[in-house]
Amino acid sequence: MGFFDRVSESQDMGIDLGTANTLIYIPGKNIVFDEPSIIAIDDDTNKTIATGKEAQKMLGRTPKNVRTVRPLKDGVITDVKETEMMLRDFIKKARGNNNLTRSRIVIGVPSGITSVEEKALKDAMEISGAIDNIDFIDEPVAAAIGAGLPVDEPVGSMIVDIGGGTTEVAVLSLQGIVISDSVRIAGDEVTEAIKRYLKRTYNLIIGERTAEQIKMEIGSAYPTDNDQENMEIRGLNIVSGLPKTVTISVEEIRECIADTVELIVDAIKKILEQTPPELAGDIIDRGIMLAGGGALLKGLDSLIANETGIITHIAPNPLKCVVYGTGKVLEDYDRLGRTSRKK
Structure with missing residues (x-):
């Protein structure tokens, strides 16, 4: 039995459509999809070239006619069409070509989402094939359920x-x-603070992936045991336009992200x-x-x-609390169903 054959046994799915990553949970199957919320689009044909991990590999490496974008910002949709294209591909990867019309979809959303933003998400879900039974659940509630x-x-x-x-x-x-x-204000702002600091202090321009790596390897909010560590960073010198390498410390990064x-x-x-x-x-x-x-x-x-x-x-x-929470709601809907709201 193949992957798509296995996941097609269940109709329902829980989705954590995040700014950074999208996760999909199918009851009885656990998490079946976990990839970056990124899409690469060919502007000449307006078609999807890649999504998720494959699109992430293309960041900063595409020709002029190809855009690699994150269609969500601050936890909400910035472009309905791009989100729909990305979701369609994600759902196909997770579920195969099965009809979602009779499925119950529980999707986590920020608690501060506006009615306009919520409608954009519902429209994107419907265009992607999820016609009926869409439940929204506030992300903190889903995260709390997923965290036990x-x-x-x-x-x-x-x-x-x-x-x-x-x-x-x-x-x-x-x-x-x-x-x-x-x-x-969240992880993306911390990443941006690192990029701004390196540009301001060292005239060094780095990409998003490098900034994320810095955050994960030597980023800290409080003194830790690895405070003596340093990291060598490669980027582009904004003055000369040539490649440049600098060495930064744990304490430097902690200070530059402190305000965020x-x-x-x-x-x-x-x-x-x-x-x-x-x-x-x-x-x-x-x-x-x-x-x-x-x-x-x-x-x-x-x-x-x-x-x-x-x-x-x-x-x-x-990282998986929200999607686990949506899954638990689906698996125990009689008890936990009222934590979500029908749309």
Whole structure:
């Protein structure tokens, strides 16, 4: 039995359509798709050349007639047509050519999404073949479910989901959001801060992939055991126009991203200040849970714990919490279905 034969046994799917990556979960099959939210388009023919990992390899390496783009920014759609083209290809990779008309689709969205942005996402999903039974679930709720927090119990749980484009901070109880905030400062802004610093300090221009590598290898939000490490960076000298190599330190990178990271910490403090006393007591006892790719920034949990005085945990598989949450909703829809909303 081939891959597409196996996944076609189930009609339903959970989707985490993220700024950085898209993940698809099929009940009974776990995560069947996990690739970057990128599409390469031939402008001469207006056709898709590649999506996901293949398109990512093309970043900065395409001819003039080919655009390699991320059709989502800050967690929401910036171009419906490009998103539809990308989604169509992603769904085909995950599901084969099966008809989605009778499927139930649960898709995570930022809690601060506007009605216009939500309609754009629904339109893109429908054009991609998902005609009926589209449920939207707020990403912090999905992340909390995926992280194993007791969202259906009368206790307060705090989730901080730091994605590529948005940071979602929420206090949950009894399957609902008590208070939340969605700020469009997250992993992408940290990456951009690194690019700006190198350009300003060393006259060095680097690409997105290099900045991401720097963030993952020596990026940190709080002093760690690897503070003595350095990293050699290659880029383009903005003055001479020639290739250039510089060596940067862990401390340099921590300092250049500090302002961006502080905005995330401020969003957490803001929600804590507005949390009802009983639920605040639960959070003090149980701690703050971090999810999303941003949770992997070294020392971020320590920084948040130091700034708030509340123990901070990193969820198991933080990158996959949202899609696991959508999957759990599908697999236990009678109990968890009211955490989502029908569109």
